Amino acid sequence: MLFKRVALFVFLYFGLGASLSAQIKIGIEFLQGLNFIESRLLNQSYTELRSSYGWGFEGNFFLPIGKKSSVKIGLGLLEKNYEIARNQQFEGVKKIFTNTYFQIPVEWNFEFVETGNTSFGVLCGAYAGFWTNSRISGVLPNAFLLFGDTTARLSQTLGLSAFDEDYIFDENRDNRLELGLITGLYSSTKLNSFFSVRIAVSYQLAITDMQKQYQYDLEEKMNRTILVSLGLNYSIPKTQ
Amino acid sequence: MKDRIFSCNVAKWYLVSCLFLCACAKSNDTIVSPAPKSFSEVFEQFWSGMSQNYVYWDIDTTNWDFVKKKYKIIFDSLKLEKPDEVRKSVTLFRDMTKDLIDSHFFIKFTNNSIRDSSLFPALDRKKRLLSRQAYSFYKLDTPYLDRDYKLDFDTYYRYNFQPMAVLSGTIGQNILYFSTTQCNLSASYYSQNTQGVKGALNYFFGKLTRLNSDFKGLILDFRGNPGGDIADLNFLLGRLIDQPLHFGFVQYKNGSNRLDFTPWIKSEVKPGAQPLKVIKPIVILIDNFSASLAETIAIAMSTLPNVTVLGENTFGATGPVFERDVFNAGEFKINGFLEVQASSCKFKSLDGSFYEGIGFTPDRLVPFDQNAVNNRRDLQLELAIQVLR
Numbered sequence: 001m002l003f004k005r006v007a008l009f010v011f012l013y014f015g016l017g018a019s020l021s022a023q024i025k026i027g028i029e030f031l032q033g034l035n036f037i038e039s040r041l042l043n044q045s046y047t048e049l050r051s052s053y054g055w056g057f058e059g060n061f062f063l064p065i066g067k068k069s070s071v072k073i074g075l076g077l078l079e080k081n082y083e084i085a086r087n088q089q090f091e092g093v094k095k096i097f098t099n100t101y102f103q104i105p106v107e108w109n110f111e112f113v114e115t116g117n118t119s120f121g122v123l124c125g126a127y128a129g130f131w132t133n134s135r136i137s138g139v140l141p142n143a144f145l146l147f148g149d150t151t152a153r154l155s156q157t158l159g160l161s162a163f164d165e166d167y168i169f170d171e172n173r174d175n176r177l178e179l180g181l182i183t184g185l186y187s188s189t190k191l192n193s194f195f196s197v198r199i200a201v202s203y204q205l206a207i208t209d210m211q212k213q214y215q216y217d218l219e220e221k222m223n224r225t226i227l228v229s230l231g232l233n234y235s236i237p238k239t240q
Numbered sequence: 241m242k243d244r245i246f247s248c249n250v251a252k253w254y255l256v257s258c259l260f261l262c263a264c265a266k267s268n269d270t271i272v273s274p275a276p277k278s279f280s281e282v283f284e285q286f287w288s289g290m291s292q293n294y295v296y297w298d299i300d301t302t303n304w305d306f307v308k309k310k311y312k313i314i315f316d317s318l319k320l321e322k323p324d325e326v327r328k329s330v331t332l333f334r335d336m337t338k339d340l341i342d343s344h345f346f347i348k349f350t351n352n353s354i355r356d357s358s359l360f361p362a363l364d365r366k367k368r369l370l371s372r373q374a375y376s377f378y379k380l381d382t383p384y385l386d387r388d389y390k391l392d393f394d395t396y397y398r399y400n401f402q403p404m405a406v407l408s409g410t411i412g413q414n415i416l417y418f419s420t421t422q423c424n425l426s427a428s429y430y431s432q433n434t435q436g437v438k439g440a441l442n443y444f445f446g447k448l449t450r451l452n453s454d455f456k457g458l459i460l461d462f463r464g465n466p467g468g469d470i471a472d473l474n475f476l477l478g479r480l481i482d483q484p485l486h487f488g489f490v491q492y493k494n495g496s497n498r499l500d501f502t503p504w505i506k507s508e509v510k511p512g513a514q515p516l517k518v519i520k521p522i523v524i525l526i527d528n529f530s531a532s533l534a535e536t537i538a539i540a541m542s543t544l545p546n547v548t549v550l551g552e553n554t555f556g557a558t559g560p561v562f563e564r565d566v567f568n569a570g571e572f573k574i575n576g577f578l579e580v581q582a583s584s585c586k587f588k589s590l591d592g593s594f595y596e597g598i599g600f601t602p603d604r605l606v607p608f609d610q611n612a613v614n615n616r617r618d619l620q621l622e623l624a625i626q627v628l629r
Contacts, residue, residue, distance in 0.1 A: 043292040043496040045271050045565045084494070090565075095494065095502065136503060141567065143490050143560040143585050144473060144507040158566065165503045173499040211497065216305050217288065219496050 025062035025070075027198065027233030031055065035080040037210075038222040046090045054079025054098070062109070062233065072107040072123070077132070080223045092160065095138040097167070101129040105204075107182055117190040123202060124183045131176040131210070134167035172214055178223065180206040188233070198231040271564075275575040276320070279329065282577055283315035286333070289572040295491075295559060295586050297498035299594060300341050304498070307336050323353040330357045333578075337361050341597030343557030344532065346581040350573075362557065362597065366528065372608065374400070374464040374529035378407040378419055380618050381461070384625070385409035385417060390443040394436035397424040399466050404428065406437035408444035411459070415628050416451055418444045419461030419525075423468030423533040426475035448479060448516065457521040457628035460541070463551060463620070467532025470560055477537055478512030480522070485509045487540035490560070491586045493569035507587065509540055522547045523624040526602055531555035539589055539600050548627055551606055551620050553599035559583025 036051035058076030065071060078101050086093035107125030114120075145159030169176065184202025191197060206223040273289075276282045287308055291297075297304065311332060318325040333347060343362035349355060382389060389409025397404040404422040411417050420437075428436035451458055477485070489504035526538050526549060535554035541547045562584040564571045570584035588594050604627075606620045 039495075041496075043271055043288075044568050047568065140492060140502060140505060142505060142507075143470070143492075143562065143567075144509065158562075161505050163503055163505055167503070170499060173497075211499075215291065215498050216308055217291065221495075 023064065023236060023238040025060075025064075025196070025233045025235050027060045027062070027231045029058045029060060029074070029076070029198070029200075029229040029231030031058060031076070031078055031227050031229045033078055033080060033204075033225045033227045035082055035223055035225045037082045038220070038224055040219055042219050044084075046086050046088050048085055048087055050083040050085050052081035052083050052096065052098075054081040056103075056227075058103075058105070058229070058231075060231065060233070065108075068111045068121075070109045072105070072109055072125075074103070074105045074107075076103055077101070078103050078129075078225075078227075080225055083138075090141075093139055093141060095136060095140070098135040098137070099167075100132050100134070101178060102132050103127050103129040105182055109186065111188075118187060119189075120185070120187050122184070123186055123200065125181070127178075127180050127182055127204065129178040129180070131169075131174065131178060134169070135165070136167045137164035138162070173211055175209055175212045177208065178206050178210070179208045180204050180223070184227070194235050194237075196233045196235070198229075198233055200227070200229045200231075202227045202229070271572075273573075273575060276577060279315045279318040279320050279325075280312075282320065282329070282574060283312055285574045286578070286580075287312075289574070289580065291498060292496040293493070293564070293569050293572050293580075293582065294340070294342065294345075294498075295493055295569050295583050296340070296342050296596065298501065299596075300339075302339050311336055326351055326353040327357075330354055330359070334359055334361075338364070342559060342583050343555055343597055344559060344561050344581060344583045348579045348581070349577070350579060351577045362555070366555065370528055372610065374466070375527075375608070375613070376402065376405065376421060377461065377463050377618060377621070378405050378421065380613060380616065381407065381417075381419065381621055382409075383616070384411055384618065384621060386411065386413055389417075390440040392435075392437040392440040394424070394428040394431075394434060396431070396434060396436070397422055397428060397468070404437060404468075406440040406444075407461075408440045408447070410447065410455075411625055412629075414454075414456045415459060415625060416444075416447050416455045416457070417459045417461070419463075421465055423465060423472040423476075423537070425468075426471040427469050429475070445479065449514070451516070452519050455520060457523065458518065459523045459525065459621070459624045459628070460537075461525040461621070462530045462534040462538060463525050463527040464529045465531070465534035466529065466555075467534050467536075467557070470533055472533060473509055473537060473540070474512060477509045477540060479514060479516060480518050480541070481509060481511050481544075482515040482517040483511060485540060485543065486590070487543045488587055488589045491588075492567050493585075501586075504588070507540075518544075518546065520546065521628055523627050524549045524602075525551045525620055525624055526554050526600070527552040527608060527620075528599070529555060531557045532561075535595070535600050536560075536587070538602075539595065542600075542603070543590055548604065549600075549602040550604045550624050550627070551602050552608060553601050553605075554595070556595055556597045556599035557583075558587040558595045558600075559585055560587070 033054045056078030058074040060074045062070045080099045084095045105127035107123045109123045111119045111121040139160050139162050141158040142161040186200035188198045204225040210221045347359040349357045391407045393403040395403040407419045488507040490507050491504045492502045494500040494502045524538050567584040570582045573579040612619045
């Protein structure tokens with residue numbers, strides 16, 4: 001499945017890129033994200049939300065607008081993971097969510113400093129994502145697994161069970177379309193007249209909930225992602 | 241599946257250090273709501289408590305949003321200071337909860353004006369269907385047993401004012417019989433304070449080691465047993481298996497929204513310290529009042545090839561109940577007004593069947609017969625004996 005997506009991406013990337021006559025840049029970026037969930041943890045005692053790392057990659061088109069700015073349109077996959085963990089006497093109990101999104105970010109890049117071959121700039125934009133697949137793993141107290149002294153508190157005598165499964169999407173519950181905003185900084189260094197390396201740090205703020213509004217007083221869950229990206233870009237020469 | 245208590249450290253790798261941006265929500269304490277000052281607050285706390293803690297929202301047909309629409313306005317008009325309006329609220333709570341399928345769902349009112357009131361929707365439904373109360377069969381069944389039977393009581397564990405009674409004996413010297421009116425065997429057995437039911441249990445465990453050689457089979461009687469301590473699952477069933485018994489799945493809440501659930505986790509019983517592979521047939525007796533752990537044991541044992549379940553449909557209360565903090569679901573309270581007991585998680589059998597609110601159907605349906613009981617006959621036990629002979 002992943003291979004097919006990559007193949008489709010490469011086809012679009014190079015096929016479309018070659019057909020354009022304006023000088024544009026195309027490139028590929030590898031992403032590392034640190035994601036956390038914004039939620040109020042209503043009703044959850046001895047619980048905390050923890051951030052988790054995730055990987056991703058993205059194919060990009062850079063369409064120049066004037067001398068100092070460009071619009072970057074990307075297409076890629078990104079993991080937005082998080083963890084719900086118990087603390088104190090429940091330490092060790094946790095649920096790890098590994099969520100993969102297919103994303104199309106559109107960013108405006110504005111270059112504000114240029115020194116030699118290196119330039120620095122700011123970026124801002126928006127993205128649309130689709131929650132393609134998800135895995136849930138972790139460790140839970142098992143209601144039917146008891147140990148030791150039966151007169152002790154149940155929380156001290158319950159055994160734990162590990163699990164690692166595909167998350168089954170529920171069309172009544174899960175909102176798989178995600179929209180969000182992006183802001184960040186980048187630096188680009190020209191290696192020669194064709195290739196350049198780009199490093200960016202950005203923050204993605206989802207503005208849509210991961211769940212549908214299926215009940216009154218729904219507790220929202222929103223992705224918040226810090227991304228570090230490292231990309232290699234190729235400037236397609238202008239055709240006369 | 242890992243099956244021991246452990247604390248796990250996740251190996252972490254860092255390419256960026258952005259901890260200042262990663263401060264996440266954290267809750268370190270037991271959730272305690274402030275005492276409500278008005279009926280609006282009582283309703284809001286109850287409605288939210290149910291919305292967040294009830295574990296059957298994905299299969300229960302009660303429309304909880306509609307309940308808010310319908311009842312909020314009524315509660316808003318009531319005055320918490322007026323005892324007659326407080327009493328009126330009990331009827332409203334009864335109406336709101338009458339169709340909930342959780343058969344452990346129980347409301348105990350703690351407000352002074354209604355301290356004598358409680359709600360138990362599943363039992364109310366059962367009473368409408370049945371013309372009888374739970375029956376203590378041990379009084380009827382001792383004549384069926386050989387003379388050296390053991391009947392012990394533990395007065396510390398009472399249900400409907402009756403102490404836990406454990407009866408064990410042999411029938412015709414070749415059938416082993418065991419019954420208990422509650423599942424608090426393990427706690428009673430290991431109790432330092434009382435002899436309790438230790439004598440009857442030791443008698444049974446002693447005979448059990450010779451089950452395969454000296455007996456034609458075993459009858460386990462859980463009729464009228466409302467359940468009890470979940471430790472009894474391993475304490476009793478762990479002695480009848482020699483390898484882990486996978487008998488179903490359990491699912492927990494995963495957050496405070498109604499459809500926040502974990503994946504289904506395997507439910508297993510582990511063999512005890514003295515495992516035994518029972519090759520002789522086992523008959524389990526259940527009835528409409530076999531509830532909670534009693535029916536879970538019957539469901540678990542029914543997965544064994546040599547087990548026949550006899551009697552009536554069980555009560556249908558299969559979701560275990562724990563302290564609220566263990567699973568962040570189930571019970572909750574409204575300070576100074578009421579306490580809710582409810583299942584902490586959901587159970588389904590190996591074939592995916594839910595028995596909550598429905599009950600587990602035995603292999604052979606044998607209804608309770610009041611006329612036979614009046615004539616000192618237990619037709620369900622008689623059929624169990626017939627199956628083993």
